[in-house]
Amino acid sequence: MGNNLLLIFLAAFIVNNILLMRYIGLCPFFGVSTSLTTAFGMSAAVLFVMLLATWVTWIVYHYLLLPLGLVFLRTATFILVIASLVQFVEMFLKKNFKTLYSALGIYLPLITTNCAILAVTFLVINYRYSLLQSTIFAIGTALGFALVIILFSAIRERLEFAPISRAFKGYPIAFISASLVALAFLGFVGLFKLTL
Amino acid sequence: MNQKVNRLKYLTDGIIIENPILVIMIGLCPTLATSITAKDALGMGIATSFVLICSNIVISAIRKFVPDSIRIPIFIIIISTFVTIVDYVMQAYAPTLYRVLGVFVPLIVVNCIILGRAEAFAYHHNIFDSFLDGLGKSLGFILVIGLMGIIREYLSQGSVFGIAIGPKFLISQPILFMIFPPGGFLLIGLLKAFINKFIIKSETFE
Numbered sequence: 001m002g003n004n005l006l007l008i009f010l011a012a013f014i015v016n017n018i019l020l021m022r023y024i025g026l027c028p029f030f031g032v033s034t035s036l037t038t039a040f041g042m043s044a045a046v047l048f049v050m051l052l053a054t055w056v057t058w059i060v061y062h063y064l065l066l067p068l069g070l071v072f073l074r075t076a077t078f079i080l081v082i083a084s085l086v087q088f089v090e091m092f093l094k095k096n097f098k099t100l101y102s103a104l105g106i107y108l109p110l111i112t113t114n115c116a117i118l119a120v121t122f123l124v125i126n127y128r129y130s131l132l133q134s135t136i137f138a139i140g141t142a143l144g145f146a147l148v149i150i151l152f153s154a155i156r157e158r159l160e161f162a163p164i165s166r167a168f169k170g171y172p173i174a175f176i177s178a179s180l181v182a183l184a185f186l187g188f189v190g191l192f193k194l195t196l
Numbered sequence: 197m198n199q200k201v202n203r204l205k206y207l208t209d210g211i212i213i214e215n216p217i218l219v220i221m222i223g224l225c226p227t228l229a230t231s232i233t234a235k236d237a238l239g240m241g242i243a244t245s246f247v248l249i250c251s252n253i254v255i256s257a258i259r260k261f262v263p264d265s266i267r268i269p270i271f272i273i274i275i276s277t278f279v280t281i282v283d284y285v286m287q288a289y290a291p292t293l294y295r296v297l298g299v300f301v302p303l304i305v306v307n308c309i310i311l312g313r314a315e316a317f318a319y320h321h322n323i324f325d326s327f328l329d330g331l332g333k334s335l336g337f338i339l340v341i342g343l344m345g346i347i348r349e350y351l352s353q354g355s356v357f358g359i360a361i362g363p364k365f366l367i368s369q370p371i372l373f374m375i376f377p378p379g380g381f382l383l384i385g386l387l388k389a390f391i392n393k394f395i396i397k398s399e400t401f402e
Contacts, residue, residue: 021377023229024299027222027308075283075302076276083269115225115306122299167393168385171221175385182378 005136008129012140015189018116019148020182025116029149030174039153041100043146045108047139049089050117053082054138057121058131078121086111116145152181206325210332217340218384218391222308226300227341228380234357237345238338239293240300243286245334247278248310252330255318262319271314272305279305309333344383348374 018024025046032042057078065071090108093101111117120141124134155177164173214220217227223244230240254274255262262270283301286294294301304310313333318326346356352374354366373379 023225023377023380024303026224026228030221030224072280072284075280075305076273078302079272079276079305080269083272115303118306119299119303122302126299167389169392172385172389172392175381175388179378179381179385182376182381186376186378 005133008133009136009140012137013144013147014185017144017148017185018119018141019145020178020185021189022119024119025114025145028111028114028116029152029178030171033149033153033156033174035157036150036153039149040146043142043149044100045089045111046114046116046145047142049082049086049111050120050138050142051135052085052089053117053121054124054134055131056081056085058124058134061125074125078118082111082117082121116141148181148185152178155181203325203328206328207332210329210334210336211339212336212395214333215336215340215391216309216312216333217337218388219395220312221388222312223337224384226303226307227337227344228377228384230297230300231341231344231348231380232375233349233353234342234345236293236296237341239286239290240297241334241338241341243282243297243301244304244307244309244337245330246282247275247304247307248313248334248337249327249330250278251275251310252313252318252326253323255314256321256323256326259319267319268311268315271311271319275310275314276305309337340387344380344387347383348379352379 012018016022019026019029028042028046032038060077060081061074065074065077086108090101093108120138124137127133127137129137156174159173159177162173168176210216212219216223226240226244231237251271251274255271258270279302282304286297286301313329317329321329350356350362351366351371353370354360354362354364360367371379374383
């Protein structure tokens with residue numbers, strides 16, 4: 001059982017990294033990864049919202065939608081749950097953590113349309129994970145998101161000062177760097193025999 | 197006359213000048229994830245287009261009754277309704293495609309192109325204009341995702357839409373790199389650089 005949980009964690013964290021292997025959550029990835037501070041803030045926000053969202057949607061799905069035969073409503077339900085959660089987190093930060101809020105204020109609404117959060121809530125249902133497994137999966141995914149976005153922001157801070165040809169400035173060089181980082185992560189594939 | 201030109205502009209802008217993926221840089225996740233073969237890419241393009249056009253029309257039709265403060269949740273509900281329709285239709289009539297696209301079908305709901313157009317365009321324009329805008333942006337989306345699908349499938353399997361064409365060495369020695377995520381990132385980086393160089397001449401990009 002413990003072994004299984006470790007596998008789920010490592011799979012979500014590195015092998016099937018949400019950004020580089022699954023291509024989910026790329027908009028904030030390229031939008032926020034321009035500096036180290038915002039990358040840290042965004043990762044923290046994603047970790048927090050992802051955990052809460054996974055718990056709430058898992059409970060809603062298994063104890064509300066499934067018994068009532070309303071599975072077809074899951075897309076609408078999940079996105080609404082996530083949107084209201086984000087609203088709640090925003091109000092909470094505004095009241096209690098002023099500095100963090102001023103750093104993250106503009107990114108929090110973006111989390112609503114961050115595919116990473118919604119994707120995790122769906123994947124957890126698709127894989128038929130228990131609540132504990134789902135928690136581990138969400139933590140692994142969020143940490144994987146944080147790892148890549150923080151690594152990548154350090155690269156992009158350097159790219160700012162690199163001599164790059166005009167056409168490649170900005171997004172193109174960021175994509176190509178992402179490609180090289182993804183190539184490194186590709187090396188982890190096949191590290192475990194994963195039965196997902 | 198002038199108005200006609202304007203309307204045509206709503207349609208044509210989305211294809212190249214305001215291409216959602218390569219110029220505005222939104223909706224990247226499905227573009228990269230589902231462009232492994234031309235067929236999947238086209239399937240995703242059509243599914244997203246259906247949701248985009250329908251939600252644009254409906255949002256524009258009810259825009260006078262929607263209070264400003266709760267417009268975003270209402271948009272999301274409308275969009276997710278159409279996504280659910282696509283989800284179930286695809287499950288019934290194209291099960292193979294549905295299995296390949298997997299979690300990306302429900303994820304259409306968070307495709308920034310759709311919510312972005314609802315907020316920026318459909319909420320302020322009439323039904324016909326919103327339809328044209330949705331159609332134009334959809335064509336731009338399908339163009340890019342289809343192009344990427346064709347290039348990636350050709351380089352990694354030596355075929356397009358499953359039909360083998362061209363030199364044999366691509367079939368015996370395929371560039372498997374293009375199937376994997378690094379290939380997708382590399383290709384979109386090169387396409388964006390191409391757009392920067394030849395299409396957006398001016399200072400607009402950073």
